[in-house]
Amino acid sequence: MKILNIVGARPNFMKVAPLHRAFSQYPDLESKIIHTGQHYDARMSEVFFNQLELPQPHYFLGVGGGTHTQQTARTMLEFEPILAAEKPDAVLVVGDVNSTIACALVAVKEGIPVLHVEAGLRSGDRRMPEEINRILTDSISDYLFVTEQAGLDNLKRENVPDGKVFFVGNVMIDSLVHYRQKARQLTLLQETGLAPASYVLMTMHRPANVDHEQGLRSIVRVARNTAQHKTVLFPIHPRTLSNMEKWGLKAELEAIPQVRLMEPQGYLEFLHLMENAALIITDSGGIQEETTYLQVPCLTFRDSTERPVTVELGTNYLLRDLNPETVEAQVRDILAGNSKKGQVPPLWDGRAAERIATIIREKLR
Template sequence: MKILNIVGARPNFMKVAPLHRAFSRYPDIESKIIHTGQHYDARMSDVFFNQLELPQPHYFLGIGGGTHTQQTAKIMLEFEPILASEKPDVVLVVGDVNSTIACALVAVKEGIPVLHVEAGLRSGDRRMPEEINRILTDSISDYLFVTEQAGLDNLKRESVPDEKVHFVGNVMIDSLVYYRQKSQQLDLLSSIGVEPDSYILMTMHRPANVDNEQGLRSIVQIARNTARHKTVLFPIHPRTLSNMEKYSLKEELEAISQVQLMEPQGYLEFLHLMESAALIITDSGGIQEETTYLQVPCLTFRDTTERPVTVEIGTNYLLRDLNPDTVEEHVQAILDGKAKQGQVPPFWDGQAAERITTIIREKLM
């Protein structure tokens, strides 16, 4: 069996790495990686591929930026001839980026089965391009691999046949489990000058939060308030940094005592920083899951979350706007020892890729 695995953005690497590793254990499975280049920074991309022990992509499409429509169209046009030459048995897509729906569409139109890993997640907010990508990809996929109970509920509500749906767990957690010990061996904290539990980790990158002056001013104030409690480590996303400079807020942020701005981190480095943090403040999707597994409190700035299990039984708190006062209340309560006691969701055990491989071998080979 030949499987083409699609990656387009950095979170996809962490999801495909355990799958490619699991597939490669079987001589009757040929696993190839297609990197669309949807999000591409040579330095960061190389870091992620090297750290996750992925081979160099068999194909790199070099799509780059553009609007959502432009990206999706360019990926489809570039992916079609690859399908024609490779003639894979299945195409595997992960997550909810433009590469996911674009490659799934091309495969379906060519009569090739599509496997969607991380299926069934819904935020309920169709203003998010990712939400549209999730819904459309699930509707055309042949096998849907689900990470949490909400995914099963959503797909049932959408009348997806039960035989297509498989509750397998979370491949993102597979990578965390696999690389956790390697991450713990890094000497990163001493080089920064902090101790475990002595700092708060902060990341912000969503356009709704960082593409306007009001949001950026709130982020600066949140950093200022939080730094009164502990050192704030802030690996700053290029988009956020660019907008801070655009609105003349970068110097104000840099001037805050106890706030350390950092470059974007590699996977192992960021995992190390997450595990040793007293608290994480973010607007990321994946960090909600990783902190729930690591049992680290997490404040997430989102109107909704497509990963409700992280709030329902995990360590995640959903804050619906960038209100510095609300953040301060939560930070104070958590540091005072009043954080909720989270649990690790079912099947978040590092074996999701193995379950997926078993299903593929049983159902498709």
Template sequence: MKVLSIVGARPNFIKVAPIHAVFQKHRDMESRIVHTGQHYDDQMSGIFFDQLNLPRPDYFLGINNGSHTEQTAGIMLQFEKVIHTEKPDMVLVVGDVNSTLACALVAAKEQVPVVHVEAGLRSGDRRMPEEINRIMTDSISDQLFVTEQAAVDNLRKENIPAEKIHFTGNVLIDSLVRYRAKASELKISEQLNLRTRSYVLMTMHRPANVDNEKSLRQVIEIIKCVAGDVPVVFPLHPRTLKNIAAFGLKNEVERIRGLQIMRPLGYLEFLNLMDNAALVITDSGGVQEETTFLNVPCITLRESTERPVTVEVGTNNLLNTLDKEVVRPAMESILGGSPKIGKIPYLWDGQAAERIVAILREKYI
């Protein structure tokens, strides 16, 4: 059975890696990787292939700019050629980026079974491009693998047949379990002159937070507030970096005392910093899950989350604001010794990829 696994952005590589590794164990399965190019520079993609032991992609489509529509359409046009050349038995997509939807659409139109890993997540906010991608991908997928009970409930409400839905756990956690020890060998904190549990790790990249000057200025005010009390490490996403420059905020950011700005990090480097942080402040979906597993306190600066288990069970605190006066007491409570006590969600045990492949083999081989 020939499977085309789609990757496009950083989170995709982390999720596909454990599934590809399990595919490789079976002689009657052929796993090929298609990289759409959505994240294309070395720090945003190349280093992830090296660190996650992924082979170089069998196909690189090179679609990495333009609007959401242009990017989705460009990927579709190029991936259609791959489908015609490879004639796969299955297309596997993960997550919720434009690459996910684009390749799922092409496969569905070509009558190739679509497998969606990390299905059923919903924020309830259709202003988010990812929410549209999630809903549409799930509606045309043949098999849907979910990470938490809320995702099962969402899919059933959308009238997805129960036999298509499989609660198998979280492949993002599979990679974390596999590489945590290796990441712990790095000396990132020492290189930054930071002690374990003595700093805040921060990431911000969502358009709602960094694509307009008002919200980006609010983010900067939060950084100033936090850095006044505890060191802040801030790996800058290319979008955030571009907008800081576009809005003339570069000098202001560079003058913040206690702030260490870094370029985008490899998977192992970021995992190391996350595992040793006193607190993570983010707007990332995957970071909410990783901090929950690591039992590291997390503050998420978004109106909603598509991963409610991280709030209900895990260490995530969802703050629907960019007001520093609201963020400050939440931060002080956590750093002052009163963090939220979380636990690891059901089936987040490092074996999700094994369960996914076992189900696919049962259904298709």
């Protein structure tokens, strides 16, 4: 039995790593990794593959940047001959990036079963390209593996047959559980001269927040206000950095006392920083889940979230705009010890990939 696992962006690496590891436990299951190169930085990709103990991709498509249409089309064109050559028993896609829907479409048109891991998530905001990718991928997949109750509810509402849907837990948390002890052994905090809970960790990269001057100015003000309470560590995304430079805001950000800009971090380094932070300020999707498991307070700047369990059960707060005054009030409240006490959602126990491997072997036979 042969499965092709698709990765397109760094968050996919953390999801595919435990799956590849689980599949490799079975002699009758051949697992191959296809890296589309949708998001590709040679240094960072190498860091993530090495840290997550993934083999070098069996295929690298080199799709690169461009518009959503260009990325999707190039991925389909590059993936089709690989599918014809490999003749897999299934194609496994994760998450909601353009590579996910592109490879799912090619596989379906060739009659190859599609397995969607992290299925059923919905933000309700169709302005987000990721939301369209989620809906379309779920609608054409043969088996859907769900991380939280909201995913089950959404798929039922969309009339997906129960026999195609499996509540298995969260493979992103599998990676966190597997590498948590290794991340704890890093000396990054000592090197920065910081103690646990003495800093706020900040990441911002979504186009809605960083692709216009007003959003960037708000980010600078949020950083400045937060730095009055604690040191702010800001691993800055290349997109955010480029736009800060474009609008002449980088120097202003760098000049704020107690704000430390950092290069993008490897998986283990960022996990180390997350676990030891007093608070995380972000617009990321995956960080909402990781902080919920780590029980670290998280302020997420999004109009909506496709991961409601992180708000309902976890430590995530959804802030719908980057109003610096609102943010400062929330930051002050949390740092004063008034954050909610979250709990780990059901089946987020580090064994989701094992459940998926068991189901796939049963179903594909």
